[in-house]
Amino acid sequence: xxxxxxxxxxxxxxxxxxxxxxxxxxxxxxxxxxxxxxxxxxxxxxxxxxxxxxxxxxxxxxxxxxxxxxxxxxxxxxxxxxxxxxxxxxxxxxxxxxxxxxxxxxxxxxxxxxxxxxxxxxxxxxxxxxxxxxxxxxxxxxxxxxxxxxxxxxxxxxxxxxxxxxxxxxxxxxxxxxxxxxxxxxxxxxxxxxxxxxxxxxxxxxxxxxxxxxxxxxxxxxxxxxxxxxxxxxxxxxxxxxxxxxxxxxxxxxxxxxxxxxxxxxxxxxxxxxxxxxxxxxxxxxxxxxxxxx
Amino acid sequence: xxxxxxxxxxxxxxxxxxxxxxxxxxxxxxxxxxxxxxxxxxxxxxxxxxxxxxxxxxxxxxxxxxxxxxxxxxxxxxxxxxxxxxxxxxxxxxxxxxxxxxxxxxxxxxxxxxxxxxxxxxxxxxxxxxxxxxxxxxxxxxxxxxxxxxxxxxxxxxxxxxxxxxxxxxxxxxxxxxxxxxxxxxxxxxxxxxxxxxxxxxxxxxxxxxxxxxxxxxxxxxxxxxxxxxxxxxxxxxxxxxxxxxxxxxxxxxxxxxxxxxxxxxxxxxxxxxxxxxxxxxxxx
Numbered sequence: 001x002x003x004x005x006x007x008x009x010x011x012x013x014x015x016x017x018x019x020x021x022x023x024x025x026x027x028x029x030x031x032x033x034x035x036x037x038x039x040x041x042x043x044x045x046x047x048x049x050x051x052x053x054x055x056x057x058x059x060x061x062x063x064x065x066x067x068x069x070x071x072x073x074x075x076x077x078x079x080x081x082x083x084x085x086x087x088x089x090x091x092x093x094x095x096x097x098x099x100x101x102x103x104x105x106x107x108x109x110x111x112x113x114x115x116x117x118x119x120x121x122x123x124x125x126x127x128x129x130x131x132x133x134x135x136x137x138x139x140x141x142x143x144x145x146x147x148x149x150x151x152x153x154x155x156x157x158x159x160x161x162x163x164x165x166x167x168x169x170x171x172x173x174x175x176x177x178x179x180x181x182x183x184x185x186x187x188x189x190x191x192x193x194x195x196x197x198x199x200x201x202x203x204x205x206x207x208x209x210x211x212x213x214x215x216x217x218x219x220x221x222x223x224x225x226x227x228x229x230x231x232x233x234x235x236x237x238x239x240x241x242x243x244x245x246x247x248x249x250x251x252x253x254x255x256x257x258x259x260x261x262x263x264x265x266x267x268x269x270x271x272x273x274x275x276x277x278x279x280x281x282x283x284x285x286x287x288x289x290x291x292x293x294x
Numbered sequence: 295x296x297x298x299x300x301x302x303x304x305x306x307x308x309x310x311x312x313x314x315x316x317x318x319x320x321x322x323x324x325x326x327x328x329x330x331x332x333x334x335x336x337x338x339x340x341x342x343x344x345x346x347x348x349x350x351x352x353x354x355x356x357x358x359x360x361x362x363x364x365x366x367x368x369x370x371x372x373x374x375x376x377x378x379x380x381x382x383x384x385x386x387x388x389x390x391x392x393x394x395x396x397x398x399x400x401x402x403x404x405x406x407x408x409x410x411x412x413x414x415x416x417x418x419x420x421x422x423x424x425x426x427x428x429x430x431x432x433x434x435x436x437x438x439x440x441x442x443x444x445x446x447x448x449x450x451x452x453x454x455x456x457x458x459x460x461x462x463x464x465x466x467x468x469x470x471x472x473x474x475x476x477x478x479x480x481x482x483x484x485x486x487x488x489x490x491x492x493x494x495x496x497x498x499x500x501x502x503x504x505x506x507x508x509x510x511x512x513x514x515x516x517x518x519x520x521x522x523x524x525x526x527x528x529x530x531x532x533x534x535x536x537x538x539x540x541x542x543x544x545x546x547x548x549x550x551x552x553x554x555x556x557x558x559x560x561x562x563x564x565x566x567x568x569x570x571x572x573x574x575x576x577x578x579x
Contacts (some may be wrong), residue, residue: 009401012393023450027427107322113557115511117529118550136347179573228420231513249422273423
């Protein structure tokens with residue numbers, strides 16, 4: 001009986017394996033292979049030329065690449081840090097039995113459900129220097145005197161992208177952290193308060209250690225998702241001003257489809273892949289615990 | 295002494311209440327505000343939209359922006375394309391994912407761990423790494439600008455989530471249930487769809503919602519694989535109202551409301567399911 005069942009198991013898993021082989025494994029190998037060639041749409045007739053690691057060497061002198069890598073890394077670190085800290089505060093509050101819980105949880109889903117491309121356009125209009133609501137609010141609160149040209153200067157454009165991303169993803173993060181908080185047994189808190197521990201102590205000694213695995217996995221997935229940021233910059237800044245907010249993904253897409261440089265585009269794609277891999281290794285312990293549950 | 299104590303407790307409670315109200319307004323307001331603002335803008339005329347400083351309420355409510363959405367581009371077609379592609383992606387992800395989850399969690403096949411590890415690494419893989427080969431492949435298979443091509447690509451990216459999530463559901467069905475049915479003479483396949491499937495139905499439903507929303511919101515693959523008008527999706531369409539010379543904000547605000555409202559309705563109706571889906575599928579399990 002078990003044997004027959006296993007046979008069915010193999011048949012059932014075939015579609016998934018085919019899908020993974022065709023749409024994941026083959027494309028990854030193909031991209032790695034392509035990154036070793038010089039191939040351009042414009043000279044497609046001449047065919048591809050094997051250049052070894054030349055494309056990778058070129059990266060070091062490519063200012064656009066270095067700029068986009070810097071922006072992407074910086075953006076990832078800042079955005080995910082903010083998301084985690086704010087998400088933690090939200091989750092702690094959402095974990096309390098408070099009135100309006102239903103409204104809060106529904107509200108939290110709104111930014112998550114809005115397509116990133118739409119939220120990017122939405123924020124673009126809000127950031128507009130004269131017609132934008134953000135400058136109006138800030139000046140009404142007397143926080144600024146002159147209107148800030150948010151998307152026209154590099155530094156403010158970076159801040160603008162970070163704010164828009166934090167708005168979109170913090171609610172989701174707070175839900176993930178909340179799922180961890182709900183696993184903390186109430187009895188632990190009671191015991192701790194009998195021992196005279198205050199709220200801050202309780203958080204750092206009891207809550208944090210218990211929710212740590214959940215938070216670490218959440219951070220890993222957020223870091224990787226943020227690192228591949230594409231939709232948001234396309235809609236909000238198109239990578240500007242002067243490539244100031246051009247993410248690695250956006251630069252890769254431009255290299256592929258606008259400049260038609262297929263070999264170099266593949267190199268950029270491989271580098272993005274390798275960095276994602278390195279980031280995942282940093283979180284190896286968290287991934288292991290996830291795998292153990294299989 | 296006693297009196298003073300109760301008074302300070304009351305005061306504390308009062309302060310807590312005020313702090314909470316402030317948090318509530320800040321939190322809910324901050325989260326919802328951009329959407330509300332977009333909503334109001336979509337009903338404003340040109341004069342209101344570009345008034346300096348901006349006005350909150352429209353001086354007159356107009357539907358012109360919504361008319362423009364459908365007149366300037368075939369947005370109804372885009373809506374249809376997005377709907378079909380999202381539905382196909384959902385059906386594919388759920389059915390393929392369901393079969394794989396059953397295999398992984400209820401049968402003794404070899405290489406389970408490797409399979410799950412591969413799925414996990416897919417979620418870690420940047421889509422940018424596979425986009426160009428997929429584009430070439432779809433081109434060779436004549437699947438560019440089709441429903442199936444884009445839906446297949448989306449399905450592949452959603453498969454890991456579906457399998458990880460569904461396999462916990464499959465595991466929760468007690469073995470004895472299946473065994474006793476088999477003793478009664480039911481075939482393995484019959485057991486699968488008569489006994490196990492109904493029990494995991496709530497899980498299937500949650501995964502469907504999550505895949506549908508992700509597919510609807512997909513931009514990168516939609517932009518690359520379906521660039522032509524005939525199969526363009528809403529997320530790509532909305533970026534094409536602006537030209538180098540004009541940015542028709544009213545039209546774009548209205549279009550974004552048209553794109554988002556179906557999702558917001560789904561979210562409002564099914565928020566419990568969605569939250570449990572995010573909580574269980576994301577990291578908890």
